[in-house]
Each structure stands twice: as structure tokens, then as C-alpha cells.
Amino acid sequence: MSGTPVPWTRGGSDGRRHARLADLCGRGVDGSEHSRRALEWAAGEARLRGAVLRIVYALPIGLTRSGGPDPHVDAAARGLADLAALARQLDRRPLTVTNDIVDGLPVKVLIEESRHCALLVLGSRGHGGFANLLLGSTAVEVTARTACPVVVVPPGADVRNRSGAVVVGVDDSTGCESALEFAFARAAQRRARLVALQVWNLPRQFSGHSTADVDRVRSDSESLLARAVIPWQDRFPDVIVETRSIEGHVVAELAAVSAAGGEVVVVGGRGRSVVAGAFLGSVSQGLLRHAVVPVAIAR
Template sequence: MTERRGVVVGYDGSRQSEAAVRWAAEAARLRGVPLTVVHAWEMFSAVGPMAIPVADLRAAAEEVVAEGARHARDVAAGVDAHAVLGRGGPTTALIEAAAGAELLVVGSRGRGGFTDLVLGSTGVELAAHGPCPVVVVREHRVEGPVVVGVDGSAAAQEALGLAFTEARLRGADLVALVAWPADADPGPAPLVDAAGLREFAGDRLTRIVAPWREKHPDVAVRTEVVTGPPRQVLLTAAKDAGLLVVGSRGLGGFRGLLLGSVSHALLHHAACPVAVAHAPRD
């Protein structure tokens, strides 16, 4: 599937996927692009008197995805929503459908897996391997600023671009954050100029954000250097945010991993929708 898809959203009839469809439909409406609602189905072999014919399984899956498209049209008037029934597992079907898309949106949990988990495996896999920015929606929230975590990495640059776009489309403020480690503040006899280093971090954040300010002069931007580990700083900021945007991987950790520990934690615990942007594949 290589044609332009606009915004792609996964739907399986669960409460979380309904929230994802509402968020995705609004995102498509704001962008003026089509919305593709995807449901994946697999043909399971069954034995015994309760086996369900394949035709019935497919018909049920078609009704589910059609329901998702109807729901999208109901919540976002005028959005061009159409249904696609993907074959195979949900991760494979959604990655295929999202080729050429602007956003891929999923709920925090679907119908499969262990219901006591906070985030389903599909959301984690898509955040790591998605062909476009991935938004994981726990609840449909549009109020509040767009918050973006910045650390100077290539993925964080992509996150900044996405955050400015979302803030402009939604008429929201944007807050760009750098987490300043608490152990960088020395005791009464400092060996380094901690205040000077913190000021340098703030100046660097301002410089990183400056080109995006020029591209989006109508977005109100606030930059902050906040003391604390990145995970906690961003989780705190997410409590009052309409959207939290992060890069898939920052500057720390093992560079071979596709999804960093901070991004992984935010997907599991942030109170607002989380968008994960990827560094250029090359």
C-alpha cells in the first residue's frame, strides 16, 4: 500500500481504539487529509463443534472496520474516512497501511493480550518500527499545550517538527523541555560552574528551537530547563498537556535499540496521547 494515506488509525472495537479513532479523525480533519481506518483479521484454525466458518470471520471483521469508519465520520464532520481490512497480525497490517501516511494512530490497548497491561504490544512495536510518526492514545484529550522533549538528537529534531505542526493546527501553545539532571547541581563546594552549565543548556535549547520558531511564527513557544530525570520531567508535564511528543531514541543508552527507555516509559504511563517521531532512516 504505497498511495497517500493521510492519517491511519487502528480499530478493533475496544474502548481504547474508539479513543484513537476520535483523535485520528480530528487530526485528519485539521490536516485536510483522508483517514484510513484499519482492522486486522487472521484466519485461525479451529477444531470441534464450535469452529467458525472463515466467511463468517471475515464478515465480522468487515463489520468492525466499517463501524470504525462510521464512528470517525460521526465525530469529525466532513472527514473522508474509509475502511481497510488488513490480513495478518495488527502490527503487520498497520505498518503496511501506514506506508506514505502522515500519522499512524493506535489505542493504548486493544482486545488481545493481557488486559492488566497498561500498553499493548502492538503500540510498542509500532512506536519502534512505524514508517511514520506514531501516536498512542490512552484518552481523547485535545486541551492543553503540546509538550516536546528535546535533547539534541536527530529523533528529537523530528519530534520538534511534529510538535510545531500539531501546535499550529490545534491553535495550542508549545512547551519545549530539556531535563537537567539533579546530580548536576553540586554541593556547597562545587568543582564546576553548575549555574553556568544550566544556563548553557537553556541557551542551546533556544538555539535548537529557533529555526522552528521561524517556520511557525504563529505558534506561542515556551522553553524550559527542568531539573529531574527525563522520564519524570516529561511525565509531570504530560499531566496538563494535550499531546506529548518525543523522539524514538535520545542521545543516551544503546544506539542499536529502536525505542529508548524514556520513550518506552512515556508510552506506558503518560496521562495524555504520546506521539513518537523517528530519526531519518538513513
């Protein structure tokens, strides 16, 4: 994205940042509802930031280097033009859209694009099925290796809901700071409520746990949550914050809380949670399967 800077955006080598919507199927745009939802979310985000929306299409078979006319390249160009026109029509507010056909495998193209942008928004396979895409190796590799935050828009998401809360998962992992930074900056920008959720469970060795054991683990969770949130609340004093410490499964609770009134759910991309006992990568991938709102994986 380029335009008004936001607190969590890192500067690129050329001083420019772009929001990038990438069609992962590497073929003609099929006009599916899944693709439209991802485009609509990305366009809304670009407008919110006063930024440029860049639509990237990966052709993995070397056709862009052939130099002559090719039906695949022509179809991709027409599809990109249609997507750009659609993005501009989704809202009356002005939006600058650029598009490009990039030669290369989708995973490599998207990872390279992420090095030059502030946010990467993943589209779907269209007729191939969004769930199949998310469970496939392409999306797993992309979300694990990008240099910038990634947002994945699930099927059925209400992409026009800009009034919901920003929900963020909190733990003691190395990726949590990035998630909190992204979540607070987004809540401040949208003047939205922020829900910080810490999910805990009893360690396996507590099979014969007592009330004191439960109270101790709950207290540790609440203390962890407070230590994590307070510095960011001081940095963003206008953001209304609700903290919740809940016993349960981290993916299930994040999905449930975000479904009950969230606009986006944010998690870190790496690290391990001691309290929740789960690798954060597994949490993000689990949310991609179960969340009904856009999932932001922060870097």
C-alpha cells in the first residue's frame, strides 16, 4: 500500500507500499463468489488506508516471456482488467488500482510480492473450492513464508462488515507482539473495539487437578494477558479494549469469539504458546479452516 502510513507498516526499499490481491489459480479469473469476496475485502482495506490496490496474477508456465500473442496471457489480461473495474465499482470512494501478470509459480510470486507490500490478501481457487485451497500446500507455504502480514478471506465472510471488533489471540510466543501491533493499529484506524483473547488449558500432568491448580493456571493466563496488552493500550489510548481469559481450545475459542461479532481475527505467524501449548503456526492454519471472518496472520 502507498498513501497514509499506519503505525505497523514497515518501509520498503523504494519507499512504496502496496496492498496486493493475488489470484492463486494461475489461470483465467472465473468470477466466482469466493474471488469476489477477497477482492471486495482488499479494495475496502485499500480505501480505508487511502492506498493503492495492486492485483497480481501468476502464470507459472513461462508464457509472459514468449513475446508473441498467447490465449492464456490474453485471457489473464482481460480477467485482470475486469477485476480492476469491479474493485473501483464496489464503493463510491476513489481507488487507485494497478494490475500485473507475473511469470512464475504462485508460491514464489506471492512470497516475492510480500517483500514489497504492507498487506497480502489471498483469493480463492474459485470453482476449485476455497477450502481445498486453504488445506493445500500452496496456501500453507505462502502464509508461513511471507514477509508481510497476510489476510485470508474465508467463504461466506461478510466482507462489508466494518463495524465488528478486531479480535486478537494473545499468548507468550514470539509472534504475539506482531499480532498485537497489527490488531491495535487496525482498531485505532477503524475506531473499532478490540477483544484480546487468551485461551488456556490445564497441562496434561494435571489430570487429577485440584481447584488450586485451576486457579493458578487461570491466574497465570490473566497475568500474561495484562502484561501483553497494557503496553499497547498505552500506545493506543483511544482504543477500547476488552480482555478475556478463557479455558478451552485456542482455535475453537478464537473462531467462536470472532464469529460472534468480529470483523477480523488476528494471530501471530510464528512461535509457541506455553499456556495454550500450541504452535502458533498450527493456530493460524486451524483458523483458516474454521474461522468465518477474515484471518490476519501478522508478521
